Amino acid sequence: MQPKHLFVACILLLLSTAALASSFEQDTLKFKEFARQYNKKYGPNEFHIRYKNFLSNMDRIRELNAQNPTARFGVNQFADMSPEEFQDMKMMPNMPSADLAQSCLANGILASFPPMDTPDSFDWRDKNVVTPVKDQGACGSCWAFSVTGAIESANAVANKGLTGLSEQQLVDCSHACCTVTNQNVCNSVCGGGWMWNAMFDVINWGGLESETNYPYTGGDGACQMNNDTKFADSMRNYTCLSNPDPADEDNMANVLIQKGPLSVALNADLLMSYSGGIIQGDSNSCSGTFLNHAVLIVGYGEDNGQKYWIVKNSWGTSWGEQGYFRLERGDGACGINNAVVSVLV
Numbered sequence: 001m002q003p004k005h006l007f008v009a010c011i012l013l014l015l016s017t018a019a020l021a022s023s024f025e026q027d028t029l030k031f032k033e034f035a036r037q038y039n040k041k042y043g044p045n046e047f048h049i050r051y052k053n054f055l056s057n058m059d060r061i062r063e064l065n066a067q068n069p070t071a072r073f074g075v076n077q078f079a080d081m082s083p084e085e086f087q088d089m090k091m092m093p094n095m096p097s098a099d100l101a102q103s104c105l106a107n108g109i110l111a112s113f114p115p116m117d118t119p120d121s122f123d124w125r126d127k128n129v130v131t132p133v134k135d136q137g138a139c140g141s142c143w144a145f146s147v148t149g150a151i152e153s154a155n156a157v158a159n160k161g162l163t164g165l166s167e168q169q170l171v172d173c174s175h176a177c178c179t180v181t182n183q184n185v186c187n188s189v190c191g192g193g194w195m196w197n198a199m200f201d202v203i204n205w206g207g208l209e210s211e212t213n214y215p216y217t218g219g220d221g222a223c224q225m226n227n228d229t230k231f232a233d234s235m236r237n238y239t240c241l242s243n244p245d246p247a248d249e250d251n252m253a254n255v256l257i258q259k260g261p262l263s264v265a266l267n268a269d270l271l272m273s274y275s276g277g278i279i280q281g282d283s284n285s286c287s288g289t290f291l292n293h294a295v296l297i298v299g300y301g302e303d304n305g306q307k308y309w310i311v312k313n314s315w316g317t318s319w320g321e322q323g324y325f326r327l328e329r330g331d332g333a334c335g336i337n338n339a340v341v342s343v344l345v
Contacts, residue, residue: 027058030075038077050080057081061273067285068270070306071277076319078272086272087292089138090315092192094290095180097246097338100194100265103178103185104240104339107200111239111344113255122253123299123310124261129156130298131164133323135316137218139190144170145314146294147198150263151208153298154343155233157260163232166214173223174201189220195263195294195341199238207231234345241340246288248337249330253300255342261298261312265339268293271313271325278308278326281333288335297336300329309336 031054034040042050057079064073078086124130131152136145144167156162170187176197177186187193187201202208205225210232214224241247241255241262256262270279270286271293279286299310307329317323327333 027055030058031055031080034075034079040080053082053085054080057273064270064273064285067282068277068280070303071270071279072275073270073273074275076273076275081272083269083272088140090136090140091142091268091292092140092294094292095185097265097267097288097291097335099181100291100339101240101242101246102244103180103194104196104341105243106178106196107176107203108196108238108240108341109344111342113251113258115251115254116257118250118253118257121299121301122257123301124153124157124256125298125310127157129153129162130261130312131162133312133317134167134216134314136167136314137216139171139218140192141167141171141190141218142314143187143193143195143198143294144168144174146263146265146296147195147202148208148211149296149312150195150261150341150343151199151202151233151235151345153261153296154235154259154345158345160233160345164211165208165233166211166216168216168221169209169214169223169225170198170201171216172221173205173225174198176200190218195265195339196238196240199235199263199341199343202235203237205229205231207234235343237344239342239344241342242338246332246335246337247340249332252297252337252340253329256297256300259342259344261296263294263341263343264297264311264336265291265294266327266336267291267334268295270334271320274320274325276321278303278306278328279333280328281331281336286334288332288338291335291339298324301326 061073148165174187177184187197296312308326309329
């Protein structure tokens with residue numbers, strides 16, 4: 001190598017090393033700020049694990065921001081967790097989306113909805129038929145929150161009032177099963193479950209208790225239902241818009257407006273570090289092949305020509321956009337149209 005070229009190579013190496021050192025120092029400062037903000041206290045052994053997770057997540061956040069120009073990813077309360085730990089705490093085991101679509105109507109009914117002219121944007125929160133964002137805590141009970149949200153809103157849309165319903169009743173008492181990939185998949189407390197299983201149980205019970213009467217504890221408990229149980233709200237039946245194939249998202253918007261928010265499952269791998277904006281669900285960053293989280297679509301809109309869904313999550317209001325996120329609409333982003341359930345009251 002010529003001396004001139006060797007000199008240039010050395011300069012580039014020094015600059016690269018300096019940039020890496022600067023990035024490392026910045027991430028270290030961010031970790032200290034994160035620990036202070038979220039009042040994190042670590043023992044000597046745990047500190048190194050959490051710090052390593054944080055650095056790995058910072059790399060992932062930079063990658064996601066580069067891949068998703070319309071969304072924002074950053075440090076939140078989950079930034080010291082590994083992806084595997086986060087999934088165990090907040091999500092459900094990965095299940096094949098095609099098989100879930102096939103299983104959805106095991107106990108529901110087929111229903112058709114007349115087409116109507118849909119506006120460019122619609123948000124059920126503006127109609128006061130959506131309860132406040134809740135927090136499932138360290139329990140994979142997202143399925144229960146998606147179900148209560150759908151039943152709460154369906155009853156309110158039908159002019160039966162808006163009442164917060166009991167997720168804990170579902171966690172404690174719903175153990176119905178469906179067949180997925182030739183095996184029985186049952187609702188399993190904090191280990192995950194599927195919305196149509198829970199809805200089947202709610203129909204058989206005759207309804208759900210209010211959240212006030214059967215409060216959420218975020219853990220496994222004995223079923224408290226008895227002959228004196230007084231239900232706050234119920235449902236007549238449900239229909240799966242995604243059986244046997246992925247749902248048409250224009251039809252999803254049509255049913256959303258007519259019947260209320262939709263209980264859906266999706267691939268939530270991008271949500272761990274989400275802070276705002278519209279997630280673009282391309283196959284590289286958010287494949288719809290597997291689904292692992294249940295949420296509630298409450299509306300839709302458009303921003304600079306990009307259509308999106310407005311989705312209510314169950315991780316508290318400090319996450320995302322006051323507990324909500326927006327997801328690209330019309331292209332099956334993150335498998336959002338593979339397990340879509342509408343409550344009928």
